[in-house]
Amino acid sequence: MSADRVVVVGAGIAGLTSALLLAHRGLQVTVVDAASEPGGKIRRVMVDGAPIDSGPTVFTMKWIFDGILDAVGTRLDRELVTRPLPLLARHFWDEGGELDLFADPAAAFDAVARFAGLAEAERFRAFCAQAREVYDTLEGPFIRSTSPTMTRMVGDLGLRGLSVLSRLGPMKSLWNSLGHHFRDPRLQQLFGRYATYCGSSPWEAPATLMLIAQVEMDGVWSVDGGMHALAQMMARLARERGAQFRWGARCERIELTGGRASGVLLEGGERLPADRVVFNGDIAALASGLLGDPVRRAAPAVGQRSLSALTWSIHAPTEGLALDRHNVFFRSDYRSEFSDIFEAGRLPRRPTVYVCAQDRGQDGPQAGAQRLLCLVNAPAIGGRGLITSEALAECESTTFSLLHRCGLALSPQPHQVVRTSPEDFDQLFPATGGALYGQATHGWMSAFARSPSTSPVPGLFLAGGSVHPGPGVPMAAMSGQLAAAALMGSLASTSRWRPVATSGGMSMR
Numbered sequence: 124m125s126a127d128r129v130v131v132v133g134a135g136i137a138g139l140t141s142a143l144l145l146a147h148r149g150l151q152v153t154v155v156d157a158a159s160e161p162g163g164k165i166r167r168v169m170v171d172g173a174p175i176d177s178g179p180t181v182f183t184m185k186w187i188f189d190g191i192l193d194a195v196g197t198r199l200d201r202e203l204v205t206r207p208l209p210l211l212a213r214h215f216w217d218e219g220g221e222l223d224l225f226a227d228p229a230a231a232f233d234a235v236a237r238f239a240g241l242a243e244a245e246r247f248r249a250f251c252a253q254a255r256e257v258y259d260t261l262e263g264p265f266i267r268s269t270s271p272t273m274t275r276m277v278g279d280l281g282l283r284g285l286s287v288l289s290r291l292g293p294m295k296s297l298w299n300s301l302g303h304h305f306r307d308p309r310l311q312q313l314f315g316r317y318a319t320y321c322g323s324s325p326w327e328a329p330a331t332l333m334l335i336a337q338v339e340m341d342g343v344w345s346v347d348g349g350m351h352a353l354a355q356m357m358a359r360l361a362r363e364r365g366a367q368f369r370w371g372a373r374c375e376r377i378e379l380t381g382g383r384a385s386g387v388l389l390e391g392g393e394r395l396p397a398d399r400v401v402f403n404g405d406i407a408a409l410a411s412g413l414l415g416d417p418v419r420r421a422a423p424a425v426g427q428r429s430l431s432a433l434t435w436s437i438h439a440p441t442e443g444l445a446l447d448r449h450n451v452f453f454r455s456d457y458r459s460e461f462s463d464i465f466e467a468g469r470l471p472r473r474p475t476v477y478v479c480a481q482d483r484g485q486d487g488p489q490a491g492a493q494r495l496l497c498l499v500n501a502p503a504i505g506g507r508g509l510i511t512s513e514a515l516a517e518c519e520s521t522t523f524s525l526l527h528r529c530g531l532a533l534s535p536q537p538h539q540v541v542r543t544s545p546e547d548f549d550q551l552f553p554a555t556g557g558a559l560y561g562q563a564t565h566g567w568m569s570a571f572a573r574s575p576s577t578s579p580v581p582g583l584f585l586a587g588g589s590v591h592p593g594p595g596v597p598m599a600a601m602s603g604q605l606a607a608a609a610l611m612g613s614l615a616s617t618s619r620w621r622p623v624a625t626s627g628g629m630s631m632r
């Protein structure tokens with residue numbers, strides 16, 4: 124077995140993926156994380172004795188995890204119980220209307236027809252066809268590519284791919300494109316919201332982001348034990364393959380010797396020497412000098428920050444409305460939410476509210492206290508003392524009054540709620556201001572602005588939602604795969620390691 128030492132800074136899903144793959148290949152892997160357990164944004168908050176998933180709740184692109192676990196000699200369904208959800212999300216509008224979006228295309232068509240008429244359902248079908256085409260076109264040349272550039276992608280797309288994108292109008296915003304698909308503004312709003320899955324405004328995000336809708340229509344799963352069970356499982360598999368985990372271990376500095384990464388310095392003064400380092404924090408921390416001046420050049424300065432969030436993890440009874448697992452509450456004047464956040468830099472005065480009812484679509488209790496995560500989008504202005512307690516209270520009041528107007532009675536007692544603000548997210552994820560998805564995907568070139576898994580600093584690799592291919596649990600996991608493959612590739616160029624090239628990047632078998 125090799126004695127090549129790797130330190131992974133961060134046990135978010137990308138760091139866990141890299142650690143698992145590298146430990147499986149026999150490298151000596153140590154993962155350090157400032158937190159006390161694995162998962163990073165895949166957080167579990169205890170509220171009144173109940174564990175609430177308080178980060179990601181929508182689990183998609185399960186095939187990425189199938190591939191990762193297959194590469195380490197096991198199977199996802201052997202390690203974790205996941206269940207496909209027949210109902211993707213239930214949507215409510217305060218001015219009237221309720222739409223269930225089903226995973227089954229025929230059921231979704233019928234639901235849209237009942238909601239907005241047959242002609243609109245036909246337009247929905249045409250939208251799905253285009254979203255499918257865009258996804259299929261970009262999966263290989265962009266999502267799975269190790270380091271896409273505009274020129275390389277144009278080469279890889281071929282004539283068919285280029286024609287799909289030119290029909291879409293790549294310079295169009297998602298909002299603009301949806302305006303051509305739908306007559307009913309509520310459907311434009313529903314599908315525009317997918318831009319927020321990568322922390323962006325539907326008015327600024329490129330039309331290509333409609334592929335996120337396709338990802339969701341391809342399937343959403345619930346995970347027994349919650350999303351946190353996914354992170355725990357990845358950590359367990361890495362540990363079984365020899366990776367060591369150090370919790371409560373903040374990395375203060377990534378050290379260089381002769382210009383290449385040679386280890387990390389932990390808060391408290393301990394040094395961990397390494398031959399290679401994988402950084403899984405937000406790259407804003409590198410660019411801002413938080414990990415030391417010499418590694419500033421490892422990542423470009425971050426452009427416009429993505430969305431943060433204001434969340435309430437709740438354990439309390441609900442009444443009056445049949446919640447499903449994923450529920451979205453809309454109101455009119457959708458645009459003001461994003462102008463408040465991205466232009467005025469304030470909490471939205473008219474937020475859309477997402478509610479994950481975690482006991483729905485699973486075996487949990489359907490009566491009595493429910494485990495809920497309520498979330499509204501927020502600006503990434505944490506760490507600067509700009510969000511007053513009055514502003515938080517006002518946003519809380521408009522959030523819960525929308526739920527009431529839509530018919531959901533929910534009045535948790537103070538001990539039944541834990542609130543997390545952009546200030547808190549900034550503390551948890553340093554140098555981000557609370558941004559949860561790296562840089563916003565605004566403008567059609569923005570997707571190419573993300574760093575690849577290799578950095579300009581030899582021996583330092585990047586993995587996580589702030590680098591290519593982008594945020595979200597599966598995409599971040601894919602970045603962890605890309606970082607592990609790049610790291611193995613760097614060993615291959617200097618030693619006996621032989622990674623195997625595949626169409627999806629690098630096999631780690």
Ligand SMILES: Cc1cc2nc3c(=O)[nH]c(=O)nc-3n(C[C@H](O)[C@H](O)[C@H](O)COP(=O)(O)OP(=O)(O)OC[C@H]3O[C@@H](n4cnc5c(N)ncnc54)[C@H](O)[C@@H]3O)c2cc1C
Binds near residue numbers: 134138372
């Ligand atoms: C509220 C919320 C809802 C979301 N909803 C969804 C969803 O429904 N579906 C979905 O797919 N995605 C969702 N996301 C996004 C998704 O969670 C993230 O994109 C993904 O989990 C990011 O993983 P990561 O690998 O970048 O690491 P992160 O989760 O960002 O973890 C990074 C880790 O690095 C550690 N770290 C950072 N710096 C240091 C240091 N100097 N020293 C030691 N440790 C350090 C941190 O403590 C942290 O544990 C959501 C995120 C949030 C917060």
